[in-house]
Amino acid sequence: MVIRDGDTIAAIATAPGDSGIGIVRLSGPEAISIAESIFESISGSPLGDLPDRRLNYGYVKDPTSGERVDEVLVAAMRAPRTYTREDMVEINCHGGSVPLKKVMALVVDKGARVAEPGEFTKRAFLNGRIDLSQAEAVIDIINSKSEMGLRTAMSQLDGGLSRRLGVIKEKLLAMMARIEASIDFPEHDIEEITREALEHGAKETVDMLERLIATASSGKLVREGLKTAIVGKPNVGKSSLLNALLRENRAIVTDVPGTTRDIIEEYINIKGVPLRIMDTAGIRETEDIVEKIGVEKTKEYLDRADLILFVLDAARPISEEDRTIFEIIQGKRVIVLINKTDLKVEIDMGEIEEAFRDKPVIPMSLLKDEGLDTLEEKIHDMVFSGQVRSSDPVMVTNVRHEDCLKRARKSLLEAIESIDAGLPLDLISIDIKESMEALGEITGESITEEIVDRIFHDFCIGK
Template sequence: MNMLTDNDTISAIATAVGEGGIGIVRISGNKAVAIANRLFSSKSGKQAARIVSHQVVYGDIIDPESGETVDEVLLILMRAPRSYTREDVVEIHCHGGPVPLQRILELTLVLGSRLAEPGEFTKRAFLHGRLDLAQAEAVIDIIRSKTDASLKTAVGNLSGLLSTEIKHLRHVILSMIAQLEAAIDFPEEDIEEAAAADVAQLIIQVQADVDKLLATAQTGRILREGLATVIIGKPNVGKSSLLNALLRETRAIVTDIPGTTRDSIEEYVNIRGIPLKIIDTAGIHETTDIVERIGVEKAKALVKQADLVLLLLDASMPLAPEDRAILELLAGQQAIIIVNKSDLPPLLDFTALEQYSGNRLVVRTSITLGEGLAELEEIIANLVYQGQVSQGEAAFVNNVRHADALRQTNQRLAEALATIERGLPPDCVVVDLRAAWEKLGEITGDTIGEDIIDQIFAQFCIGK
């Protein structure tokens, strides 16, 4: 598959916007070396075109029109195909201020390159066969990783853990197609029946393998995007203190005055490698204050959208009507009940709590003393992984597009199995199997339209 018809040389700033010790301008394409030759003057007098591939050379960037020195730099030339894009690539490592970076980028554009589109370097790596589409998508996941666990998942997919599984399944489906097509070419009835029976068993095995991958999708999505977690409870029950304890630093306002948090505060929290996109909401209670009322209504809406709800109750207070109302909000939601202030004399009726909790997990904590937090983190980790092997040991599906393709693959396989069970001819089964094979190919990019590819790479940053 090669849709690369654009022979333009592209360039872009590959480092983050702002000041830094080092900034990088990246150039890729058949004019990359010639552009570097016009701009770069090495301290040894060697021209860029004569630099050995993959060696670092010290020198200056010179404006060819004015002869002015723009910056001292290190230049790395990576000749095709031993580069990220499999084209000639030049990287200019300069001082990391916006002015030298912009000046050098402008000079590359004047000398014949064009500004790269978002993700175009990685797109060229894909189109030149250096990466498949699942691996290319893992690049942006690495950039956006929020914890070590999400990074390991992304690196595993970049190294080809998921792609290897998908290619194996496609190979098995292709062997089924070949077996059925052989039976079509030799239409003796007993051969067709035997081939159909063999293929039916293989379909069941592939369905099981696809189901295993799909079982990782929820965990993979959470590792990639974060577990949307909402903290709810009455005012002054310890919601902001819990957020600060999980963050291990003070970000939310914590006071002894009820109703301090009037809006929601969103933070990412690292819980044993799992990124929790945690939202500390306004306390849910009856109020006449218009600002507080808006916050309360927003909290109720967030509960319905959450992956996980952490409900805080006060062990030193009886179960109030407001607590029971909050418990009713949890219907259909994954939730953990945290009974805080367990170091104080207990007044909470746990028997009454059981009647309203719906057999949900209950953790007793004293956030001020740091008690019960380790148990809470363990419970959250178990909910996310659900007994699966840890990331890095197997492929994780962490992309909605991939999960959707796998679900559609299983649907096509189910249709193929039903076709066999109805005793229809092998060529009808082949149609369903080929559809499943193509759906799996969408994950690796072997069978996907250019418009989808453009849409995927448009999510990348410029320079990657």
């Protein structure tokens, strides 16, 4: 694929608002000449004559009025060793929105087009510097919510996922080659050997795909954060738990039941796992209108939560309010926390064990800082259960990739069925080809322009 129109694009690449510096970025065949026409270097040399990839001090000047707009550092970077593989210029301005907009207006006046979101990275992909999964990793790096999310995205940018897929594609190619050889030399015993080899190869490849697909649910959580809701009846210590996990006094804690009225939402990292954690209003039957709305909202949030931390008070017997919550959270991913174990224990542990047989139950005292470590370990283990190791940076974090992998697997399973049913080899090769195409969609070898456009549309301007 090549860029259809060789136009030059420009964008303010830094975040809006006041800052120390702000960068206007250009890419395309006219990038250097456009920047040259508004740049007055301190040495007097035109930008095109200045050394490549060096910051040059000077001014942006409005060529019509001759007025100096901003004091800047400008770098020209010549193709092909650039982010987009085209000529690029970065103009480092002062970070206010007025100078940046003025510089943008000048480059547009000189012929640059305002870039669409993600268009720089899209050019890097279309010009073959990175594949599609690597381009998608760029946006994940920008949006990453935790160190683990960042590490996973960096590994994807580095081609970690692409290389794993490369190994799988090699296997499929080898199978295709066998089929072709066998069709060219159609002696019976060769065909038998081919069938056996194909079945073996297909099964191995399905296993490799399974292993990648198995990382997807953890991958999604690493990327987006685990939606976690803290629930329990009033005054059990929900807000105290949020504060303890955050290690700061974010939520108001008092001994008055019904202290938290609205939902408080924060991001925290637990052993590298990002949690979007919500402290909720204590659930109880109430006539107070504000509290009632809070409780209704809590019920809504519970429906959408990936994980529920259900807090009980060790010093009080199980009440009707607790039992109402038991019912609401049945069938969800729950960790049960028995808080205030520093007090005289009145709760019936037998009933808890009975009601939450298959769920972890952790005694804790937030007052004495006990049980938190166990909780953090449990959360980590829940996210990285089974085959997924948190130390392996190659993870499927993207729903689009997961879908492609599943389609690749489906085609291969069909191939295996066809082999078992003794169907002709050229029919089997169709399934294998389909599988390869599904994998090619991840890296962008086989993909429609429409999907490419949709992917890059989620990017920010200037990237």
